[in-house]
Amino acid sequence: xxxxxxxxxxxxxxxxxxxxxxxxxxxxxxxxxxxxxxxxxxxxxxxxxxxxxxxxxxxxxxxxxxxxxxxxxxxxxxxxxxxxxxxxxxxxxxxxxxxxxxxxxxxxxxxxxxxxxxxxxxxxxxxxxx
Amino acid sequence: xxxxxxxxxxxxxxxxxxxxxxxxxxxxxxxxxxxxxxxxxxxxxxxxxxxxxxxxxxxxxxxxxxxxxxxxxxxxxxxxxxxxxxxxxxxxxxxxxxxxxxxxxxxxxxxxxxxxxxxxxxxxxxxxxx
DNA sequence: TTGTTAATTGTTATAATATAACATCATGTA
DNA sequence: TACATGATGTTATATTATAACAATTAACAA
Ligand SMILES: [Zn+2]
Ligand SMILES: [Zn+2]
Ligand SMILES: [Zn+2]
Ligand SMILES: [Zn+2]
Numbered sequence: 021x022x023x024x025x026x027x028x029x030x031x032x033x034x035x036x037x038x039x040x041x042x043x044x045x046x047x048x049x050x051x052x053x054x055x056x057x058x059x060x061x062x063x064x065x066x067x068x069x070x071x072x073x074x075x076x077x078x079x080x081x082x083x084x085x086x087x088x089x090x091x092x093x094x095x096x097x098x099x100x101x102x103x104x105x106x107x108x109x110x111x112x113x114x115x116x117x118x119x120x121x122x123x124x125x126x127x128x129x130x131x132x133x134x135x136x137x138x139x140x141x142x143x144x145x146x147x148x149x150x
Numbered sequence: 151x152x153x154x155x156x157x158x159x160x161x162x163x164x165x166x167x168x169x170x171x172x173x174x175x176x177x178x179x180x181x182x183x184x185x186x187x188x189x190x191x192x193x194x195x196x197x198x199x200x201x202x203x204x205x206x207x208x209x210x211x212x213x214x215x216x217x218x219x220x221x222x223x224x225x226x227x228x229x230x231x232x233x234x235x236x237x238x239x240x241x242x243x244x245x246x247x248x249x250x251x252x253x254x255x256x257x258x259x260x261x262x263x264x265x266x267x268x269x270x271x272x273x274x275x276x277x278x279x280x
Numbered sequence: 281t282t283g284t285t286a287a288t289t290g291t292t293a294t295a296a297t298a299t300a301a302c303a304t305c306a307t308g309t310a
Numbered sequence: 311t312a313c314a315t316g317a318t319g320t321t322a323t324a325t326t327a328t329a330a331c332a333a334t335t336a337a338c339a340a
Contacts, residue, residue: 082212133234135274144265
């Protein structure tokens, strides 16, 4: 079997839902919403989420245990993500900042570690919440 | 009551344990270890962890749901953390890189957001695991 | 030193997040 | 065909975290 190009049924259903939201969704809220489409168990949701994260269609917001669609699927940032998170209204935005990316991409620590991935989360108050 | 300077009994017990480990510990593993000291319930552990995180004595590794002692309590980085994580052996190291800190501290997005905190996690393979 | 407040503790129950294990089905390839 | 791989469906369970409430302790001021 060759590497899958098209998403499976469950993966499509769940990606659709996440893409319709501009804010992160939690796994069990996704589960609730897709029950009407015949997806009944947490594992079905988590399997689709894992796959979608792996291929870069969505990202996990680690500090919130929630998943947001990537708006930038053309670039290679599936494994290099930056988010801003408002601690008041919980608004999350994916950040694409070239200078910052360059800086992080090239970062080397003093222990000879090779990085192939990073995740950066900024916290603060958004304009509305200041 | 004025701002607390000394840790409470449970906070001390749990900080002690975390400081003895150079690797992150999970809440329920901590709970298991401190049962002999009379701490019996998850909530007692989580309350102490919350406090210790708040005052910067420990950090949470968000992608691992685990807690590690800060070795650098003199500086103001309680709210600005950088870690390297080996995806093979799960070794975690806190990184203090002046140039990187400066870069992140000064970062402004194009939405007028004020950041007071960030967390960056690098993933890869450590020297031993390459 | 007594009343007041805030922080901490103890306890039981429960919520929220995530995975194990196993059976079945679909599809591409030898 | 038959074999391998990926996806699905299902039940049960593991792991992580919080709600709600009562009791205790520590600092402070009147
Ligand atoms: Zn993205
Ligand atoms: Zn906000
Ligand atoms: Zn630290
Ligand atoms: Zn390693």
